Structures are given as structure tokens and as C-alpha cells.
Amino acid sequence: MNKFILFLFIIFLVPSVYGKKWLVEPMSGQTPIQETINKANAFDTILVKAGHYKEANINIKIPLTLIGENLPILDGELKHEIISILSDCVTINGFKLINSGFSDLEDIAAIKVYEKSFARILNNVLENNFFGIYLSNSFYCLVQNNQITGPNREQNHVGNGVHCWKSAHNFIFSNNIKKQRDGIYFEFVKHSIIANNHSEGNLRYGLHFMFSDSDTYYNNTFAANGAGVAVMYSQFIMMVKNKFDKNWGSSSYGILLKDIRDSKLYKNNFDKNTVGIFMDGCSRADFINNHFSNNGYALRMQASCDDNNFRFNNFMTNTFDYATNGFTVLNTLKHNYWDKYQGYDLNKDGMGDLSYRPMNMLTGIIEEYPSTIILLQSFLADLLNVLEKILPSLTPENLKDDYPLMRKI
Amino acid sequence: MISVQNLHKKYGKHSVLQGINVELKKGMIAGLIGQNGTGKTTLIKCILGLTEFQTGDILIEGKSIQAGPEYRNKIGYMAQMGRYPENMKLAQLFEMMKEIRDVKNLDEQLFEQFALKKIEHQNLGQLSGGTIQKVSAALAFMFNPEILILDEPTAGLDPVASEILKDKITQERENKTILITSHILNDLDEIASHVLFLQEGKVLFFETINDLKEKNGQQKLGKTIAEIMLEKEIKS
Amino acid sequence: MIKITKYLTLNILKSKFMLVYGVLLFVICVGLFTLGNDQDKAIIGIHNTLLILIPIVVMIYTVSHIYQSTDFIRLLLTQPIQRKYIFFSQFLSNVFALLLVQLSAIGLALVLFSDGSFLFSIMVNSTFLTLIFSAISNWIAFSIDEKVKGIGTSILLGIYFLAIYDGIILMLIQTMSEYPIEKYGITLSLFNPIDLCRILFIFKIDISALMGLTGAIMEKFIGSSLGSTIIYIVLLLWIGFPLSFAVKKFLKKDY
Numbered sequence: 001m002n003k004f005i006l007f008l009f010i011i012f013l014v015p016s017v018y019g020k021k022w023l024v025e026p027m028s029g030q031t032p033i034q035e036t037i038n039k040a041n042a043f044d045t046i047l048v049k050a051g052h053y054k055e056a057n058i059n060i061k062i063p064l065t066l067i068g069e070n071l072p073i074l075d076g077e078l079k080h081e082i083i084s085i086l087s088d089c090v091t092i093n094g095f096k097l098i099n100s101g102f103s104d105l106e107d108i109a110a111i112k113v114y115e116k117s118f119a120r121i122l123n124n125v126l127e128n129n130f131f132g133i134y135l136s137n138s139f140y141c142l143v144q145n146n147q148i149t150g151p152n153r154e155q156n157h158v159g160n161g162v163h164c165w166k167s168a169h170n171f172i173f174s175n176n177i178k179k180q181r182d183g184i185y186f187e188f189v190k191h192s193i194i195a196n197n198h199s200e201g202n203l204r205y206g207l208h209f210m211f212s213d214s215d216t217y218y219n220n221t222f223a224a225n226g227a228g229v230a231v232m233y234s235q236f237i238m239m240v241k242n243k244f245d246k247n248w249g250s251s252s253y254g255i256l257l258k259d260i261r262d263s264k265l266y267k268n269n270f271d272k273n274t275v276g277i278f279m280d281g282c283s284r285a286d287f288i289n290n291h292f293s294n295n296g297y298a299l300r301m302q303a304s305c306d307d308n309n310f311r312f313n314n315f316m317t318n319t320f321d322y323a324t325n326g327f328t329v330l331n332t333l334k335h336n337y338w339d340k341y342q343g344y345d346l347n348k349d350g351m352g353d354l355s356y357r358p359m360n361m362l363t364g365i366i367e368e369y370p371s372t373i374i375l376l377q378s379f380l381a382d383l384l385n386v387l388e389k390i391l392p393s394l395t396p397e398n399l400k401d402d403y404p405l406m407r408k409i
Numbered sequence: 410m411i412s413v414q415n416l417h418k419k420y421g422k423h424s425v426l427q428g429i430n431v432e433l434k435k436g437m438i439a440g441l442i443g444q445n446g447t448g449k450t451t452l453i454k455c456i457l458g459l460t461e462f463q464t465g466d467i468l469i470e471g472k473s474i475q476a477g478p479e480y481r482n483k484i485g486y487m488a489q490m491g492r493y494p495e496n497m498k499l500a501q502l503f504e505m506m507k508e509i510r511d512v513k514n515l516d517e518q519l520f521e522q523f524a525l526k527k528i529e530h531q532n533l534g535q536l537s538g539g540t541i542q543k544v545s546a547a548l549a550f551m552f553n554p555e556i557l558i559l560d561e562p563t564a565g566l567d568p569v570a571s572e573i574l575k576d577k578i579t580q581e582r583e584n585k586t587i588l589i590t591s592h593i594l595n596d597l598d599e600i601a602s603h604v605l606f607l608q609e610g611k612v613l614f615f616e617t618i619n620d621l622k623e624k625n626g627q628q629k630l631g632k633t634i635a636e637i638m639l640e641k642e643i644k645s
Numbered sequence: 646m647i648k649i650t651k652y653l654t655l656n657i658l659k660s661k662f663m664l665v666y667g668v669l670l671f672v673i674c675v676g677l678f679t680l681g682n683d684q685d686k687a688i689i690g691i692h693n694t695l696l697i698l699i700p701i702v703v704m705i706y707t708v709s710h711i712y713q714s715t716d717f718i719r720l721l722l723t724q725p726i727q728r729k730y731i732f733f734s735q736f737l738s739n740v741f742a743l744l745l746v747q748l749s750a751i752g753l754a755l756v757l758f759s760d761g762s763f764l765f766s767i768m769v770n771s772t773f774l775t776l777i778f779s780a781i782s783n784w785i786a787f788s789i790d791e792k793v794k795g796i797g798t799s800i801l802l803g804i805y806f807l808a809i810y811d812g813i814i815l816m817l818i819q820t821m822s823e824y825p826i827e828k829y830g831i832t833l834s835l836f837n838p839i840d841l842c843r844i845l846f847i848f849k850i851d852i853s854a855l856m857g858l859t860g861a862i863m864e865k866f867i868g869s870s871l872g873s874t875i876i877y878i879v880l881l882l883w884i885g886f887p888l889s890f891a892v893k894k895f896l897k898k899d900y
Contacts, residue, residue, distance in 0.1 A: 369822050459899065496657075
């Protein structure tokens with residue numbers, strides 16, 4: 001807690017109180033920015049005027065604030081890392097960083113924080129870089145309001161938009177990330193908050209995290225990414241009010257949850273994904289008040305999932321609401337709204353009097369014999385589904401919602 | 410002129426026509442009669458090209474009908490129509506037929522006498538059986554064909570229309586070859602010049618009505634035919 | 646031939662059946678658009694309905710219409726026109742009328758209620774289905790003399806293509822599930838025009854991503870120029886073969 005107060009103190013007070021101001025103009029030397037940095041003292045502010053600076057490998061070794069006026073361009077000429085932060089308490093605000101180098105061996109980024117903390121990276125525009133913003137073993141950093149657009153290269157030569165490794169207590173707010181490999185990538189990142197970001201059209205995942213516990217994702221949009229969102233091997237995750245849209249392709253998911261435990265997904269919106277949520281080895285997660293519409297499969301659950309709880313979710317106009325490959329059902333479905341439910345509510349308690357079976361016969365057959373998918377949308381498939389309703393045989397007996405809601409939430 | 414030469418027709422194994430030889434000349438009105446299933450209809454269908462035959466040939470004005478469909482320009486056929494296309498107007502039917510036949514010199518006498526003009530804009534599906542018969546008759550005569558083949562022409566017609574049609578047939582006789590089938594022998598008695606009698610796929614006789622009556626000493630064609638058939642039965 | 650076709654087409658178009666059929670199609674389409682609020686779902690629903698409706702309606706209507714027209718065809722045959730022209734006049738008039746009614750009903754609904762993005766694919770599929778099943782109906786009607794038997798045969802054949810054939814596919818896949826049969830899914834569907842149209846459409850609306858490995862293999866096939874050429878050739882063969890059999894039957898038929 002003390003650390004946190006110190007952090008707030010630094011963020012809001014320190015730069016404005018201390019330090020001298022330096023001015024950098026484009027023609028004032030070979031490497032004007034680096035030269036100014038070398039002259040400056042800790043907690044000084046350097047103001048960089050608009051212009052095209054073909055200056056990269058800028059090393060910041062003392063706490064400094066760099067502010068760009070009207071987006072001065074820092075050009076890595078496809079060879080170098082542009083800004084390397086080698087000190088705590090560095091602020092980079094209002095630059096346009098383009099053309100970082102790319103490499104098969106090193107993770108070259110536009111801005112990289114090397115095992116330091118309290119960095120603030122604000123209001124920058126990043127274009128055509130290998131990695132965008134890279135936090136390595138860093139803490140209490142704020143990455144906010146950056147526009148990150150990846151290069152037009154094949155996937156091997158494209159890095160991630162915001163990349164965090166072995167870090168904690170970071171804040172990733174309101175960034176807009178496009179055309180990178182993964183929009184936001186976390187590995188061993190804990191206690192961080194990711195909010196209001198927009199990650200769209202990235203080559204692989206909109207959001208990708210592994211071994212990152214106790215993180216919160218709030219109000220982000222992940223749309224039309226190559227493979228949607230993949231999260232793995234993590235626990236105590238909160239995901240609230242995120243949007244997973246238009247992640248469509250044969251190996252694409254709204255969100256792929258693999259080995260996720262004790263997590264909560266509230267009020268998320270899954271629209272037009274091949275698979276809304278694909279779950280493998282997930283336990284003790286709560287899925288409450290999420291909205292699934294127009295997905296191929298809303299939920300696809302491997303038999304390895306148990307003790308998950310689905311309540312008050314809306315399932316609307318999905319091709320398949322639910323598919324699973326096992327016959328034992330260890331998860332709870334209760335009080336959800338299913339638009340395909342055709343029962344009635346005589347006692348007017350808002351819940352249907354008959355249970356709803358979200359997995360239809362065709363889904364069951366397809367799970368067992370994948371080739372039968374060629375019968376998708378056929379007259380025979382409709383016939384079979386009607387049959388299954390009357391006489392369930394190919395879908396798990398107790399896979400049902402006993403209290404289906406009559407109206408959506 | 411229709412010349413049927415050694416005509417054989419089989420349906421599968423069943424032989425329907427077994428060597429028919431007949432010459433129908435201009436000015437003849439031949440009544441085609443015979444019991445049911447003796448091949449009357451089949452003979453007409455062969456002449457019209459509705460069905461193929463195995464051996465023999467049919468010549469129209471000296472040309473084989475197997476040369477192509479053009480010979481049908483010379484034929485007017487009055488069919489026993491069950492139904493015309495239901496939603497086609499009478500006027501459209503005539504228009505279409507005129508376009509198909511492409512004949513300048515039209516004979517619209519029956520069309521006028523049957524007062525078909527009045528119902529020109531009715532759909533053919535709404536017409537009664539008798540009116541359909543009138544339409545078929547008017548169509549058969551309309552294009553001034555050299556040959557007329559009339560299949561039960563008076564069936565279903567009211568007496569007045571029937572008289573109009575019979576008058577028309579006799580009136581056209583001079584420069585046409587006319588072949589009529591009818592169950593009503595009295596009608597044939599009135600208008601036919603010759604009788605072509607088929608039995609079991611063969612021509613039993615082909616004579617003028619007058620000769621026939623003289624031979625048998627009867628005044629009426631119906632009685633003459635009945636007598637001949639009776640004789641046959643006794644013989645066999 | 647063109648003149649006869651024109652008059653016969655008009656005759657069919659003016660029938661009550663065509664009016665009812667057109668209105669029914671339009672109402673179904675509009676209903677599907679207004680019931681659900683999602684356009685793509687409605688379009689899939691419309692296409693599925695057409696896959697069932699067109700084969701059955703086209704077959705039953707065409708077959709019974711040919712039987713009804715026997716007398717008139719006979720009258721036409723006594724006119725100085727070649728038989729093949731009469732055949733094509735009646736075939737084309739039937740197809741024109743059906744297509745005109747179907748395409749305008751569906752087209753109107755799609756233009757009014759959708760952004761028209763699938764208009765073309767639906768039209769193409771409807772046209773293929775109409776031509777194919779009209780050709781098959783002609784073959785049936787000119788091969789079988791009895792009306793009841795002919796209509797019965799067409800209904801049976803319709804059910805065969807709609808459900809029985811797919812049932813056979815299902816059983817086949819089940820028994821062969823030990824083998825890598827993903828590749829043969831598309832081959833199996835070549836032998837059923839309804840399946841073929843359905844799969845073509847599925848790949849147009851991009852549900853194919855749901856189809857896993859089978860889908861990926863089929864998409865590769867359909868996406869390639871060779872594959873799509875083969876599919877359209879097969880569809881044309883589905884018109885050509887029944888039609889040529891029908892012509893053969895008609896040319897030899899005793900009227």
C-alpha cells in the first residue's frame with residue numbers, strides 16, 4: 001500500500017514540481033534528443049518540437065519527462081529500438097514513433113522499459129514498429145491513450161502491440177491497437193488492470209495472456225482478430241463488460257479459456273464469433289449476465305471443464321448454443337435466456353416450466369463424427385433436431401437448464 | 410391426297426395396324442369406321458405423325474410424311490380436345506396458331522358462324538365442352554388446308570352448330586380430301602362419300618356409300634353396317 | 646418456338662397457382678426478415694426454405710402441368726413444327742414462368758428487407774434448382790404415362806433428394822468414421838443438387854468456419870478455380886442429363 005501511495009504521488013506531483021525545462025529542435029545537432037538527455041538532470045522536462053528526427057537508440061538512464069509538441073516523429077529507420085527506458089519514473093508523452101528495427105533474435109520495440117518501474121507512456125502514436133510498447137519486469141507503469149498500428153509484414157516479423165513480461169501492477173488504459181501480432185500480450189503479469197482498450201484486426205490474438213493471475217479486464221473491445229482472444233494457465237481473472245466481436249475463422253474464438261481457474265466473466269458481449277467461448281480445462285469460473293449473439297457456437301466446452309457456473313446469460317441467434325464432447329456434465333446452467341426455448345410459463349414466475357436442452361442432436365452427431373458437418377443447415381438436420389427434442393439420445397442426459405428464463409435480461 | 414401404303418404399327422407386341430393400303434383422293438369425304446380398338450385412332454395418329462410406325466409409308470400429295478413436319482401445313486386437324494391451356498384467351502390461341510401456320514388466305518367462316526368473336530376475350534379454361542368443340546372446328550378449317558382430318562367432329566355440338574359444321578364440310582368437299590371418324594353413322598350417311606371400314610387392323614372394305622347401300626339393299630348406312638357386321642360374325 | 650414459348654409462359658403466369666406461390670414465397674421471406682432481427686439469419690432461413698420448397702413445388706407443378714397439357718401438346722404436334730421445338734417451348738415456358746415468379750418474389754423481399762448482399766447467390770441457386778428439377782420433372786412426365794404414378798414418383802424423388810440421400814450420407818460417415826473421409830464429403834454432395842446448392846451457399850455466407858477440418862478441405866476445394874468450375878459443371882450436368890433424357894423420351898413418345 002505504501003508503494004501505491006508513493007506511486008500516485010510520483011505520477012501526479014513530481015514532474016510538475018521539480019526540474020528544469022529543455023527544448024529540442026530538429027536541426028540542433030546530430031542526435032539532438034540524446035544530447036539533451038545527456039545534459040539533463042534527474043526530474044527535468046525535455047520538450048521536443050515537431051519535426052522528423054532520424055534518431056533512435058535513445059537511452060534514458062535518469063528519471064525524465066519527454067514531451068512531444070505536435071507529435072514529433074522519431075524514426076528508427078527499420079534498424080533500431082527507438083526509446084529504451086533504463087530508469088524509474090520516465091514519462092514519454094506525445095511522440096510519433098515509427099519504423100523500429102525488427103529481428104529474429106531480439107524483441108526490438110518502439111518503447112521498451114528495462115526492469116524499471118513507474119514509467120508513463122502516454123498519448124503516443126506508434127506506426128510500423130516491430131513491438132510497440134514493451135514492459136519487461138516492470139511495475140506500476142501506465143500505458144495510456146496510445147495509437148498503435150503494426151506493419152504490413154508477415155506474422156513472423158510482426159511483434160505485439162503492448163507486451164508485458166514478468167511484471168505486476170501495470171495499467172493499460174484506452175489504447176487502440178491494430179495490425180500487430182497480438183494486440184495485448186501478457187506473460188507472468190499479475191495484479192494489472194486493462195481497461196477501455198480497443199484491439200482490432202491483429203494477426204493472431206486481440207488479447208493473449210498466460211500465467212497471469214489476478215488481472216482485471218474492463219470494457220475492452222477485441223474485434224476481428226485473426227484468432228480472437230486466448231487466455232491460458234491463469235487464475236483469479238476478472239473480465240467485465242468486454243466486447244468480443246467478429247472473430248471469425250476456422251480456428252478463431254471469441255475467447256479461448258484454457259486452464260483458467262477461479263475467474264469471473266460478467267456482462268461481456270460475444271457477437272459474431274465462430275465460437276463465443278471455447279473452454280478447455282477450466283474450473284470454478286462464474287459466467288454471469290454475458291450476452292451471446294450470432295455466434296457459430298456460443299459455448300464450446302471440452303469435457304475437462306468442471307464446476308463452472310452459467311447464470312443469467314442471454315443466448316440469441318447462435319447457430320449452436322452449446323456443444324460438448326463428453327456425456328458427463330459437471331457444470332451448472334441455470335436461469336439463462338435461450339432464444340430457441342419453446343416452452344411455456346404457466347405459473348408466471350418468469351421461468352419456463354420445462355427444462356431447456358441447449359445442445360441439439362446435430363451438434364451431438366457432429367461432436368462424434370465431425371464429417372457430418374456437411375449436413376449443416378439441411379432439412380435432415382432439422383428433422384433430427386425435432387426428434388432429439390422428443391427423445392434425447394445423443395446429447396448428455398443432464399445437460400439442461402431447468403429454469404430457462406422467458407425473457408432476455 | 411393421302412396414300413397409305415402397307416402400313417404396319419405395333420405397340421410393343423400388340424399389332425394394331427396390319428398392312429393398311431388406302432388412297433384418299435381429292436373430293437372424297439371418307440368416313441372412317443370400325444369397332445373400338447380396331448385402329449381408327451392409330452391410323453389417324455400415324456397420318457398426323459403423332460406416333461411412329463414400323464413398316465410401310467404414308468404419302469401426302471406424293472411426299473412421304475417422314476421427310477419432315479412441313480407436310481402438316483396441308484392438314485387441318487380437328488381433335489377431340491379435353492382441355493386447352495386454361496388461362497389462354499381464345500383470341501390468343503388463334504393468334505398463336507396463325508403465327509405458327511403463317512397462312513395469308515384465312516377461312517374464317519366457321520369462326521363467324523359459331524360467333525366465337527363474342528367470346529374472344531374469355532379464357533379457354535372457362536369454355537364449355539361444346540364451345541371447345543366449336544373452337545377446334547374453326548381452327549381446323551381456318552388455314553384452308555388441302556386435307557381435313559376430323560375426329561368425332563359433331564360430338565358434343567348442339568344441333569344448330571352440328572348442322573353448320575356439316576354444311577361446311579360438304580361445301581369444302583370439292584377441292585379437299587376429308588377423313589372423318591364418327592360414331593354417329595347418320596351424320597356420315599349425310600355427308601360422307603366413301604366408307605373406310607377397319608377391322609382388327611385391316612381394311613375390311615373401302616367403298617362409296619352408294620355402292621355399299623346398293624349391295625346390301627338398305628336405305629340407311631347404319632343398318633347397312635350393322636348387317637355387314639352380323640354377317641361377319643356368323644361366318645366366323 | 647419463341648412465339649409458342651411466349652404464349653405458354655403467359656398462360657402459366659396467369660394461373661392462380663403462380664399467384665399463390667409468388668405471394669407465399671414473398672410472405673415467407675418477409676416473415677423470416679421480420680421475426681428475427683438479424684439479417685444474416687433471416688437469409689439463411691430463406692435459403693433453407695427455398696432448398697425445400699423449390700424442388701418440391703417445381704416437381705409437382707411441372708409434372709402435373711405436363712399431364713394437364715397433353716391434349717394441347719398433341720394439337721401442337723399436328724402443326725408444322727418439329728417436335729424438339731415443341732419440347733423446348735413447353736420446357737422453357739414452364740421454367741421462365743417459375744423463375745419469374747420465384748425470383749421476383751424473393752428478389753423483392755430481399756431488396757426491401759436486406760442490403761441485398763446475398764441476392765445474387767440466392768438467385769443463382771434458385772435458378773439452378775428450378776432448372777434441374779424442371780428437367781427431372783420433364784423426364785418423369787414424359788416417361789410415365791399415368792398421372793398419379795408420375796406425381797407420386799416426383800414426390801418420392803423430392804423426398805429422396807431432401808432427406809433420404811442425406812440420411813445415407815449420415816450412415817456412410819458413421820460406418821466409415823475410422824477412416825479419414827473428410828475429403829469425400831464434397832464428393833458425396835455432388836450427387837445431390839440440393840446438397841450442392843446448400844454447400845455452395847454455406848461457403849458464400851461464411852458459416853464454413855464452423856465446419857472444422859471438413860470445412861477447411863471443402864473451402865479449399867470450392868475456393869479454388871478448379872473446384873468451383875467442377876461444381877458449376879456438375880450443376881449444369883444435373884440440368885443437361887435429365888433434360889436430354891426427357892427430350893429423347895418426348896421425341897419417341899406416342900401421343
